[in-house]
Amino acid sequence: MMEGGGVVDHIARNGIQVAYGASGRVVDNEVTGHAYTGGEDTGSGILVVGGSFYGVGRALCLGLIIQGNEVTGNDVGINLAQGEGAGFNAPSEPTRIQVLDNVLRNGALTNRSVYQAGIYDSGTGNLISRNRVSGDGYDPAAHPGEAFAVDVKTVGAERQVAFATPARAVDVGTCSEALVVQGRDVAGNLAPLVDPKVELSASVGGASFHLRSDCSDAAVASVDLAGAQREAVFYVRAAASGVLTVTATGDGESTTQDLTVR
The missing domain is CATH 2.60.40.10 (Immunoglobulins)
Known part of the structure; x- marks a missing residue:
């Protein structure tokens, strides 16, 4: 188990991080308690970062498999935060990350930014399927515009x-x-x-x-x-x-x- 210490105001902790061109599988882990109340930031249970938004030459992570994890009590359960350019644009090439059969729960809205999501995806072309998202902290009906079960950056209306x-x-x-x-x-x-x-x-x-x-x-x-x-x-x-x-x-x-x- 990876335990982040619960709700804190002094540091935005992340659990498992995959970054800058790394590849592999994140499978069958327990990740809990990465939650922040100190300002404009969030703690993530599983975080994927890459792309030129983070600096020249920062590679994207491609083809990861994130499957069968139990991710609880995090501001963002699974955070696919890859972007390009100063505007954090969606990756220009498909990143084809598979997010499958994970369990994500958060019982309360605690982040002051205010943003919480079971899964966040800045795209492009990732597969998100059969994940179970629950709890007041990820419930958009209870907290419109603040809590999201699955939040995906989409392209166009088609x-x-x-x-x-x-x-x-x-x-x-x-x-x-x-x-x-x-x-x-x-x-x-x-x-x-x-x-x-x-x-x-x-x-x-x-x-x-x-x-x-x-x-x-x-x-x-x-x-x-x-x-x-x-x-x-x-x-x-x-x-x-x-x-x-x-x-x-x-x-x-x-x-x-x-x-x-x-």
Whole structure:
């Protein structure tokens, strides 16, 4: 466990920091108590920094995997704070950091800046999915404009639908692993759709879509993107072997993914 001492006013501590071109995995850690009340700063549980905003020649961190961590009581749970230029612009190249299946909690709003977030992402093209964010300190309904569950810097107003999970393989008649769809902006950043409803279709007859992991529920034809990450999880059962193409359509935009049925 990495313990930051709780709420303090004399130093903005950070827990795990990955910086200036470093690569690797931040997996299965417990990080708690990095919280600051002394001024215009925040403490982060897991912090990623890079880019020319921090100085000439400061490299971006690319392709990190941040997964399965329990991150509690921090001003910002996971802070992807990479930027370029004096204006802290979003990185010009995709950084493709994966933030997956983390648990983030904060029970109170304590930062005086005032800013708290379960996940902050200054982009570009990072994958944020299936993280569980909870607590009053990350609740935008309780603290509008001060607390955020997931806060992503987006680009433009155009939106697209994307799969957040890789292509799957499944046996005939069984339930697939989870498939996840999200809304994204044109740069691949997590972004809400105007209409959260996403229609699902299959290229082969006899396939069905389900919301339960054992496919024991009634089949569905659409899912709603919900929660802090504006995503939906569903499962597929196919009746025949071969390649099954799943199409997801939302806001007039479609994306596809092939499912190999054995």
